[in-house]
Amino acid sequence: MKVSDRLENKLVQARRAVANSAAQKALDGLPFQDELAQLERYDKLIKLLPSSDRRNLRAASIIAGLCVFFAGLAWAWHIPSAHVSVTATTRVVNFRLADPLHFSGSWQLDEDTGLSLANLSELTLPPEFTPQAFKGGASFEVMQGQVAVSELRLAAGGALTIFREDPTLHILALGAPLQGQVQLFGDISAAAGSMDETAIPTSAHFTNVPGVVSFFKDGTKYDLAARIDLKPKNNIVLRNIKVDMLSLALDESGTGEFASGIEAGTVTVGESGEKVDLTYEDQLHIGAFTGVVKEFLIAPDLLRISFEGRAPEVSVGSAGFKRNLVPTWLAYFYYQPHPSFFWGAVVFLWSALWSVRELLFK
Amino acid sequence: MSTASTPILGIILAVVVMVPPEAIAQDQQKCASLQPVAGASGYKLRPGDVRCEGFYQSPVSGARVELFSLTSGALNYDLQSDQVLYVTSPDVSDLDAGKARTVSVQARALPLEKYYRMDAAVFSGSSLAWPMSAVLTPERLAPDAIGVVAWVEQDGKLIFVPVAVSPTKPRPVTELVAAVFRSSVDLNQFQWRVRPKGSTAQALEWISLGASGSSLRAGRPLRFSFELTKGFTVLEIAARAVNSDNWQTPTFAIFRP
Numbered sequence: 001m002k003v004s005d006r007l008e009n010k011l012v013q014a015r016r017a018v019a020n021s022a023a024q025k026a027l028d029g030l031p032f033q034d035e036l037a038q039l040e041r042y043d044k045l046i047k048l049l050p051s052s053d054r055r056n057l058r059a060a061s062i063i064a065g066l067c068v069f070f071a072g073l074a075w076a077w078h079i080p081s082a083h084v085s086v087t088a089t090t091r092v093v094n095f096r097l098a099d100p101l102h103f104s105g106s107w108q109l110d111e112d113t114g115l116s117l118a119n120l121s122e123l124t125l126p127p128e129f130t131p132q133a134f135k136g137g138a139s140f141e142v143m144q145g146q147v148a149v150s151e152l153r154l155a156a157g158g159a160l161t162i163f164r165e166d167p168t169l170h171i172l173a174l175g176a177p178l179q180g181q182v183q184l185f186g187d188i189s190a191a192a193g194s195m196d197e198t199a200i201p202t203s204a205h206f207t208n209v210p211g212v213v214s215f216f217k218d219g220t221k222y223d224l225a226a227r228i229d230l231k232p233k234n235n236i237v238l239r240n241i242k243v244d245m246l247s248l249a250l251d252e253s254g255t256g257e258f259a260s261g262i263e264a265g266t267v268t269v270g271e272s273g274e275k276v277d278l279t280y281e282d283q284l285h286i287g288a289f290t291g292v293v294k295e296f297l298i299a300p301d302l303l304r305i306s307f308e309g310r311a312p313e314v315s316v317g318s319a320g321f322k323r324n325l326v327p328t329w330l331a332y333f334y335y336q337p338h339p340s341f342f343w344g345a346v347v348f349l350w351s352a353l354w355s356v357r358e359l360l361f362k
Numbered sequence: 363m364s365t366a367s368t369p370i371l372g373i374i375l376a377v378v379v380m381v382p383p384e385a386i387a388q389d390q391q392k393c394a395s396l397q398p399v400a401g402a403s404g405y406k407l408r409p410g411d412v413r414c415e416g417f418y419q420s421p422v423s424g425a426r427v428e429l430f431s432l433t434s435g436a437l438n439y440d441l442q443s444d445q446v447l448y449v450t451s452p453d454v455s456d457l458d459a460g461k462a463r464t465v466s467v468q469a470r471a472l473p474l475e476k477y478y479r480m481d482a483a484v485f486s487g488s489s490l491a492w493p494m495s496a497v498l499t500p501e502r503l504a505p506d507a508i509g510v511v512a513w514v515e516q517d518g519k520l521i522f523v524p525v526a527v528s529p530t531k532p533r534p535v536t537e538l539v540a541a542v543f544r545s546s547v548d549l550n551q552f553q554w555r556v557r558p559k560g561s562t563a564q565a566l567e568w569i570s571l572g573a574s575g576s577s578l579r580a581g582r583p584l585r586f587s588f589e590l591t592k593g594f595t596v597l598e599i600a601a602r603a604v605n606s607d608n609w610q611t612p613t614f615a616i617f618r619p
Contacts, residue, residue: 104426105608106607106608106609121517124596124613127557127561127566131557131559131560131561132560133559133560150608150609150610150611155518176518177517177518177519179518179519181611181613183609183611208568209553209568209600209609209611210600210609210611212598212600212611212613214613216517216518216519218517218518219518
C-alpha cells in the first residue's frame with residue numbers, strides 16, 4: 001500500500017472521530033465550533049492528497065477478472081440437461097420402457113420363412129399342431145404360410161432392440177415379461193421345439209379360423225433376450241411410448257463397440273434452437289435420456305423414429321471428435337425467447353440490492 | 363419400561379389413532395386410477411369388506427372383444443329382496459401365485475356407455491361380502507347387466523379363476539362355468555372353444571355364436587357356458603368385426619383346483 005493511501009485512511013479515521021465528537025457535543029448542548037473548524041481542515045487535506053489511481057485500477061482489474069472468469073464459466077459450463085428432439089431413419093432402435101408397451105392389430109408377414117421365435121419361456125401352439133406347451137428355451141419357426149403378429153406386450157422396464165438386416169427385422173426383448181400372439185392362416189408348415197425337445201417340422205391347415213400361437217418370456221435380466229425374427233409385409237406405427245433410455249446404435253459384435261444405425265435425420269436442441277443434420281452412420285449419443293417416442297414406423301425396409309425428451313448428455317460425432325450439443329449457460333441465456341426481460345430483471349435486482357446496501361451501510 | 367421409550371410409544375400411538383381406517387383399508391385394496399362420477403354412486407373405496415365400487419367417467423378404449431364375466435354358474439340375485447352378494451373364491455393355493463394368495467375380483471356393467479366397476483381382493487378359499495345397497499340396488503344393476511371376473515397373477519400372466527357369486531350365503535364353486543364377452547364393434551363372427559391345457563385329445567371344433575350370416579351387434583352380451591375340468595384350461599376366442607379382415611383371437615388360461 002502506498003504512503004498516500006495510508007495517510008488518507010488515517011485522515012478519514014481522524015475526521016470520523018472528530019465528527020462523532022461534534023455530534024455528541026451538539027446533542028449535549030455544548031459548543032462545537034472548534035470541531036467544525038477541524039473538520040473543514042481535514043476535508044481540505046483529504047482533497048489535497050494525490051488521487052489513488054492505482055487503487056482504482058486494481059479494483060477495476062479485480063472486477064474485470066471476475067467478469068472474465070464468470071463469463072468463461074458461463075461459456076464453458078453446460079446446462080444440466082437439454083430438451084432434445086430427434087427424427088431419424090435408422091437400422092437400429094434400442095429403448096427401455098418407462099410404461100408398458102402394447103401392440104394389438106394384424107401385422108402381416110411374408111409367406112416365405114416369415115417368422116422365427118426363440119429363447120421363450122413358454123410357447124403354446126394351436127391344438128391342430130400339438131396340444132403340448134413348450135417350456136424353457138422354446139422356439140417356433142414358420143417355414144411356409146400366411147402369418148400375422150396380432151399382439152405384443154412388454155412390461156415397463158423392458159428393453160427392446162429392433163434392428164434391420166434386410167429383408168429381416170430382428171426384435172430382442174429383455175428385462176421384463178413379454179407376451180405375444182401370432183395368427184396362422186391357411187396351410188402352414190412350421191417347426192417348434194425347446195431345450196428339452198428337438199424342433200420337429202409339422203404342418204396344419206386353418207380353414208375358417210386362424211390358428212393362434214401364444215408365447216411368453218419371463219424377462220429375467222440374467223437370461224437371454226427373447227428373439228423375434230420376421231419379414232414384415234406391411235407397416236405398423238407405434239405412438240407415444242414413454243422411455244427412459246434410447247439409443248440408435250447396436251453392439252453387433254458383442255465387443256462393447258457400438259455401431260451407429262443412423263441413415264439420415266435431424267437433432268434439434270430446444271434451448272439453443274440448434275439443428276444438426278445426421279448423415280449415414282453418424283454417432284449420436286444421448287445419455288440418461290427420458291422422454292417419449294412420438295412415432296415409430298416399422299416398415300418392411302425402413303425404421304423411422306421421432307422422439308423428444310430431456311438428456312444431460314447429447315453429442316454427435318465419433319470418439320475424439322464428439323460435439324457436445326447441450327448448450328452452455330451463455331448460449332442458454334443468449335437464446336432465451338425474451339432476453340430483454342431477463343436482462344431487465346437482472347438490472348432490477350442489482351438496483352434493488354444496491355439500494356439496500358446504500359440504506360444499510362451509509 | 364424405561365421412561366425414554368414412553369414418548370416414542372406415545373408418538374406411535376398418536377400416529378395410529380390419527381390414521382383413518384380408510385387409509386389402512388386402502389393399503390390393502392388400491393382403487394384404480396379412474397375418474398369417478400359425482401355423487402354417492404361415484405367409484406370410491408367402500409366400507410365393509412374392502413372394495414372400490416361405483417361409476418366412473420368414460421375412458422378412451424379401442425375396438426375389441428373383452429371378457430366380461432367368468433363365474434361358476436350364472437349370476438342370479440333379486441334387486442328387491444337381496445341385500446348382500448357373496449363372492450366365493452376356490453382354494454387356489456396349489457397355484458403358488460403371489461405371497462398373499464389373494465384373488466383379484468372385478469365387476470363391470472355390461473351395457474355400453476355404462477361405466478360401473480367394482481374392484482376387490484378376496485383370499486383364496488374365502489368369501490367377500492358385497493353389499494348391494496351401495497350401488498347395485500340404487501342404480502338398478504340387474505344380474506344380466508353386470509359381469510364378474512376373478513384372477514391371480516403368475517409370472518406376469520393372468521390366470522382366471524371362476525368365482526361363485528350368490529345372494530344370502532356363500533356358495534361353493536362348481537364345474538359349470540358361465541362366460542360373457544362383449545364387443546365394442548359389430549361382429550360378423552364370434553367363435554369359441556375350450557380344451558384342457560396339455561390334453562392330447564384331438565383338436566376341438568369351434569362353436570359359433572349367432573346365426574350364420576347375421577351380425578352380432580356391438581355391446582350385446584355374448585354368453586355361453588361350459589364344463590371346467592380340474593387343472594388348467596385354455597379358452598380360445600376368434601372374433602371378426604364387420605367389414606374387417608382382421609381377427610381378434612384372445613386366449614385365456616383358466617384354473618380350477
